[in-house]
Amino acid sequence: MSTIDLSCRVGDLTCKNPLIAASGTFGFGREMSRFFDLGVLGGVVSKGVTVKERRGNPPHRIAEAPGGMLNAVGLQNPGIEKVIKEDLPWLIKQDTKVIVNAAGDDLGDYVKLAEALNGVGIDAIELNLSCPNVKTGCMAIGSEPALIEEVTRACKEIADVPIWVKLTPNVTHIGDMAKAAEAGGADAVSLINTLLGMRIDIRTKRPVIRNNTGGYSGPGVFPVALRMVHECFKAVNIPIVGLGGIMSAEDVVEMMLAGASAVQVGTATLLDPYTMPTMIEALPSVLESIGATSVSEIVGQMRPW
């Protein structure tokens, strides 16, 4: 029996372990429940939800790239009303924390989403101020500190659950974005969303992805994500949820050493649906190997030169 304590805290939220499923690679959880009981996870972040239904971008939505993939799904989802009626009741019954990823075109949308989610029984809202695959909102807001602060504050005033702000890496100084979220009252920041990228079919001279550009994710972004998590760790006092290219329990530990209080796993799930349970099973022995007795004690313990 391992005596390693895997529980972790993100602000007021306590998770049984630091592994949270990232948005957009876990649906609303139901499809994943045929693989394993979601109760093994620290938490689940839903697919990005918008006020109205969105049909998403035309195909191709996916392209491969060295060390990962590009996607431009375009936030396909049934809209908040349907999600609250049909998807969340099942998800909140699972023995894990439920975080809803909320995506809007403007301030009004984010407020509407936060309001609609009051009383539903979820554990937190993650404001998606970072999706690169839609024309308006999201990343456009997440690249302007003033807008980040304004949207965060407005949602904070209305919501009855903690507000996490998900940041885009497609900015010059991500620490400034984290500071803006903190100023707006965010309970945590999560980062990174995907890096804006592109692939071209050399025969047709057309971008592989119909949206022309797409978001790059997977192990190739891991070093960038680590650096950015550490930058935010130095910039703010609120907890950080680290993600981007995590593929193994060792990566989880590395991300937490950089300053993450918890992590999210995205693309790795697409390659093997059992990857999160595999990481959770392996985590105690990795922690043991570095002489740690709990996950929380390693947060931000990187020793810079």
Added chain:
Amino acid sequence: MMERKYRHDATITKVDHLDEDNVFLTLNAPELSELSKPGQFVELETSQFLNRPFGVAICDKKAGTVGIGVRKVGKGTKEIFEYKAGDKATLFGPFGYGFSISEKTSRAYVIGGGTGIYPLLFLLQELKRAGIKTYTGCGFQSLTHALMIDDFSHISDDYLTACEIGEADVSGTAVDALAELYERHGQSDGTIVYACGPIPMLKAVNAWCEENGIDAECSFEARMGCGFGVCRGCAIPVIRDGQPTYDRCCVEGPVFRRGVVDWEGL
């Protein structure tokens, strides 16, 4: 450690190179063969980043084996082409909504083109088991490209090869073979067309079925991220509640009733 029901660490028991570009693999994977239904697919791990989807082409529950036919088209399939008997392979699945075999079905026209022919073998096996008459037409560029003719003619009640170039049973496309088979065997209550192949072929099958008032189930391909419904990468245009939208090729499909597909949007 937790059970991993949909992950299969299989051994390749047989490798048949059908021609320079096509290989048929038999894999020892008892749980996979137990779970598989015709029209479903597996995700095969290669050294490429994303797993590669292939329709289950043969399923022998007694022997605990499944077979897949693979055409060499790019980096992942090139690697698969080099596999040898005894090699290990990791697969996930079976995934997707396959062909439905209704008790009302009395006769089935089974139409394939390109790599779309492979999953039809498993379908034919199950149709035969259900006592349904099967009339099969497969289309190829030329007779030298034709694959598995013996397997298909053996398992079908009638079988035609169609080729656009050179001498074959039918000169033309898979749809011309369908028309010829229909001429021979006609329809009764519970006639259905099953089709798997490239989009132009599926479009032509749909147009022919429209003209002749016959229902069809068509199996599609899409770029896949996961294969099990969580990434929404595999969009197929459909009409739901009168509105155009996208279904997931890996969950609502790969097999779709022709009536739900947004053929204009493809």
